Amino acid sequence: MFNFFKKDPKVAQDTQTNPDKPAPSKPSLFARLKSSLSRTRTQLTSKLANLVLGKKEIDAELLHQLEKILLEADLGVVVTKNIIQKLTQSLDRKQLNNPQDLFTQLKTELESHLLPLEQPLVINTETKPFVIMMIGVNGTGKTTSIGKLAHQLKNQGHSLCLAAGDTFRAAAVEQLQVWADRLAVPLIKQHSGADSASVIFDALQSCQAKEQDILIADTAGRLHTKSNLMDELKKIKRVLGKLDPTAPHEVLLVIDATTGQNALQQAEVFTKEIGVTGLILTKLDGTARGGIVFAIGQKLGLPIRYIGVGEDIEDLRPFDAKAFVEALFEETEETEHTSDKI
Ligand SMILES: Nc1nc2c(ncn2[C@@H]2O[C@H](COP(=O)(O)OP(=O)(O)OP(=O)(O)O)[C@@H](O)[C@H]2O)c(=O)[nH]1
Numbered sequence: 234m235f236n237f238f239k240k241d242p243k244v245a246q247d248t249q250t251n252p253d254k255p256a257p258s259k260p261s262l263f264a265r266l267k268s269s270l271s272r273t274r275t276q277l278t279s280k281l282a283n284l285v286l287g288k289k290e291i292d293a294e295l296l297h298q299l300e301k302i303l304l305e306a307d308l309g310v311v312v313t314k315n316i317i318q319k320l321t322q323s324l325d326r327k328q329l330n331n332p333q334d335l336f337t338q339l340k341t342e343l344e345s346h347l348l349p350l351e352q353p354l355v356i357n358t359e360t361k362p363f364v365i366m367m368i369g370v371n372g373t374g375k376t377t378s379i380g381k382l383a384h385q386l387k388n389q390g391h392s393l394c395l396a397a398g399d400t401f402r403a404a405a406v407e408q409l410q411v412w413a414d415r416l417a418v419p420l421i422k423q424h425s426g427a428d429s430a431s432v433i434f435d436a437l438q439s440c441q442a443k444e445q446d447i448l449i450a451d452t453a454g455r456l457h458t459k460s461n462l463m464d465e466l467k468k469i470k471r472v473l474g475k476l477d478p479t480a481p482h483e484v485l486l487v488i489d490a491t492t493g494q495n496a497l498q499q500a501e502v503f504t505k506e507i508g509v510t511g512l513i514l515t516k517l518d519g520t521a522r523g524g525i526v527f528a529i530g531q532k533l534g535l536p537i538r539y540i541g542v543g544e545d546i547e548d549l550r551p552f553d554a555k556a557f558v559e560a561l562f563e564e565t566e567e568t569e570h571t572s573d574k575i
């Protein structure tokens with residue numbers, strides 16, 4: 234695929250090399266984001282490139298083909314229709330004169346859908362502890378994201394503790410214990426099968442006594458029935474409120490991007506039943522359907538706090554709308570981007 238875009242200066246800043254410093258071999262955040270979105274990029278932008286290949290003009294038929302591509306990349310009907318409508322208006326006003334115009338406007342439209350969702354998690358340090366509850370169906374990446382997030386927050390200088398609130402799945406406590414040991418943060422836990430709300434209540438008490446900055450509570454992704462799970466999560470919120478009426482301060486819903494439209498339905502249930510303040514969208518590295526970010530954003534209007542782009546500890550990223558769209562459109566060959574090394 235050939236590159237339609239010059240590097241955006243705002244994104245490029247992040248990837249500048251200081252000539253005085255030897256470049257470490259670690260790829261920049263942007264290069265990593267780009268490589269993790271490669272499957273979605275193939276699905277979306279490579280098809281776009283083929284679509285306009287050899288074309289000098291943009292016409293209604295081409296926009297029709299574009300509509301199909303956007304739908305196949307899981308952007309969802311509403312976002313796709315909205316974008317095609319805007320492009321059609323520009324075509325009618327003779328503002329889409331060549332493929333470059335089309336790509337430029339498409340990028341702008343994509344960004345404008347994502348920008349309102351870019352609201353990073355802000356830890357209120359006056360609230361001690363700031364309580365984060367991690368929820369979502371089983372296997373979406375809750376426990377792993379807790380580990381990655383705890384790592385980041387600790388590096389930012391916060392003291393924190395973890396609560397092993399998934400008392401249902403065998404080995405869930407051990408999984409979180411591995412993270413707690415690795416990060417050297419305290420884990421409050423009980424035996425498997427214990428009451429989840431009681432574990433998290435104890436954890437908050439302990440965290441309050443130690444004046445820790447942040448508590449992150451893991452929860453189960455599956456119980457015997459879905460209504461059991463919702464009841465348990467509601468109970469956890471209730472008991473937290475007994476110790477601190479303002480807790481939980483953040484309820485993060487973890488969504489697996491590889492599950493496409495299913496993810497959307499799950500998100501709607503959790504949002505309605507529990508109340509969600511932010512999203513973590515995981516496994517964007519494992520899907521060609523990263524366009525689901527647009528559909529989820531449009532449908533739920535909830536802030537996307539983080540995206541998961543791999544299994545490494547560093548692979549949880551604050552969501553950056555501009556970088557996300559840029560990564561979908563940028564050329565992949567690393568050799569063309571020597572400045573991508575930091
Ligand atoms: N490739 C990739 N894998 C991820 C990402 N986030 C999580 N995973 C993997 O997804 C799998 C499930 O992650 P968990 O954190 O155990 O999921 P969970 O939601 O806690 O699952 P339950 O405890 O069963 O409810 C693990 O193998 C993780 O390494 C991501 O962003 N990218």
Ligand SMILES: [Mg+2]
Pocket residue numbers: 375376377399405451
């Ligand atoms: Mg888990």
